[in-house]
Amino acid sequence: MPCHWPAKSNAKACTACRELKVRCSKSSNPPRGKKDEKGKGKGKAAPPIIAAPSHPPPPFIFDAHSIRDAQAVIANHSAGLRQTTKEIEKKKAKYDASVTQLFGNLEAIMGELAKSAQ
Structure with a gap:
């Protein structure tokens, strides 16, 4: 059916x-x-009305615990940045060495070509 x-x-x-x-x-x-049996249309329901708060939230108070927590987070991020910087410097040194070696090889090849052309 x-x-x-x-x-x-x-x-x-x-x-x-x-x-x-x-x-x-x-x-x-x-x-x-x-429309249903009574002839009334079926539409979307109205969204609920959300009342605004009657007073603003209290200000954040820095106590010793929150300051220590913030300092710990900053220290962790600083340590991570230092580690990343060290890794970047190592990769840069390795890249510089390989580029220097490539240019040395290129100069040697150009010298050999100049000798063979004469």
Whole structure:
């Protein structure tokens, strides 16, 4: 038996109707925009009204624990940055050495070509 929804709305039918191809028993979810038995339209519900707070939040108070926590976070980030800087300097030194070696090899090849051209 077909679903009780219109043929155009079969894609919106409940999963059980589509899979089992039976009459839909879920009457609590009519298609949006259609009218129910009383002739009233089914639209979206109004969003809830959220009241503004009656007073602002209290200011953040720095105590010894929060200051120590902040100092620990800063120290960890500083240590991480120092480590990253050391790694970058090592890679740069390795890159500089390989570039220097490549230019040395290039000069040697150019010298050999100049000798063979004469």
